[in-house]
Amino acid sequence: MSRSRLTIPILIFLILSACIEDFEFDGISAGEGIIVEGFISDQSYNDLLLLPLPARYFTLKLSNVGEVENVRNEPVLGAKIELHQDNNVVYDYAEIEGGEYGLFYEAFRAEPGSEYHLEITLADGRQIVSEIQTLEREMDMGSFSLEEGINVDYENIRGEVSITEQEGINFYVTTLVNETEEPIYYKWDLTITWIFNAQLAEDNSPIKYCWATSKNFYKEYQLLEDQNGGVQNELFFLKTKSSRLNHGYTVLVRQTVMNSGYYTFWNEVEKQLNQSELFAAPPYNIASNLTSDDIEVFGYFGVVNETFGRWYFDKDEVDNYGGWVNDQCIFGGPWAPWCFDCRAWAYDDRPVTPGMPEWWDTKYFRTKP
Structure with missing residues (x-):
């Protein structure tokens, strides 16, 4: 043959x-x-x-x-x-x-x-x-939803428990109705991209704004065995007092359905x-x-x-967003290289690229927080 x-x-x-x-x-x-x-x-x-x-x-x-x-x-x-x-x-x-x-x-x-x-x-x-x-089987992405709340972090420091409360957003995906009698096996992973501002660069400089990407910021993946559908599954918690939200922030949700x-x-x-x-x-x-x-x-x-589904942070959708200033490039000096050149913000697991990606929705780019 x-x-x-x-x-x-x-x-x-x-x-x-x-x-x-x-x-x-x-x-x-x-x-x-x-x-x-x-x-x-x-x-x-x-x-x-x-x-x-x-x-x-x-x-x-x-x-x-x-x-x-x-x-x-x-x-x-x-x-x-x-x-x-x-x-x-x-x-x-x-x-x-x-x-x-x-x-x-x-x-x-x-x-x-x-x-x-x-x-x-x-x-x-x-x-x-x-x-x-x-x-x-082919299964479309479910619906995204937000819920403002407070996340409580517990940290053990030398035998003493430190409790920190942070305002933010709980982000959910709700699965579609399962019309079969067999369970559906889901896996979700996330890639975030945000705009980094070199605060001391000239406004018209091509290296003032960079788009930074990370796959390791949130939990590596989420799993769900779904029998009936309509399950609201929390994917991540986003702190709303963060300089990452000042100029633009998006999360790419990748859903895989597997055996x-x-x-x-x-x-x-x-x-x-x-x-x-x-x-x-x-x-x-x-x-x-x-x-x-x-x-x-x-x-x-x-x-x-x-x-795939993409979500952009919109400050008008939340009540507890007030902007957050990164003061590393404001007071005193000497200043870090990334205060003048956004490309210096790159790490091995966090590539940055000057210039807006073709896929970025321009209405979610802000020059001011």
Whole structure:
């Protein structure tokens, strides 16, 4: 039986960007073996451009993990990775760097009714295969809602409990009605973008305002097994006394609907992380759909329905917003570099870009708090 193979020249990968599922297995005790991280969805690179959202290709990450804790996982290089579809089409991943491999097809998306599985051949010939996966049902994003309130933080400082109350907004998503008899498995993660103002830069300077992005500001993800729908799920609490809100602030909500196996995987990862924070011995038996006759394999290859929703902070929607001045660039001196150049506000996990992104809604850009 014949099969089709889709390939593209490898040289162009040097100028292309990609992203993976935003989770690192460093810190997870998984035993000794290979970790596989990756997914595909029903939203292609081209689909995201039309939404409009920052586009991304599907990627897979391979890393070696040992039994020694607190040692960063080593990348797996030189692997050959194929994505097989049930109509005898094979898509080739291309190696990028650091154990990441990209599926660089701008129009590729997971299709309803199709079956997918991975075949991975390591540089030494050992093989890893995933179970067959199919796309879950399509489910639109539910409705967003806000509720003003007070968040209470408890902090133990040298045996004494410090209590801090902060005014802010509770942000919720309410799931749509589930008209089937089967549960729907949801996962939400968040990316925030806000406008940083270099307060001492000239008003017309191209480096006065930058758009800063972070995926680590809120909890990494939220999970929900929803039987009937109509569930109000809190995604985050936003302090309304924050300089981040002065000039513009948005949250991109990514919703994925997955099968029960992938949901179990993320649920067990979350439990293990929580146990690690409590100094408990984390379990080793996280669910996986990857197998090998040659080596222990951890991780999961998911096929998901993906939906996005964007929310912008509007100061007119809340009563307890009064603006918040960042006084680092006002009084005295010497001043930090970011007082004159917004690009200096960047960190490794917080890229900043001068100039308004194409997707930004201009009515949510304010020059004054």
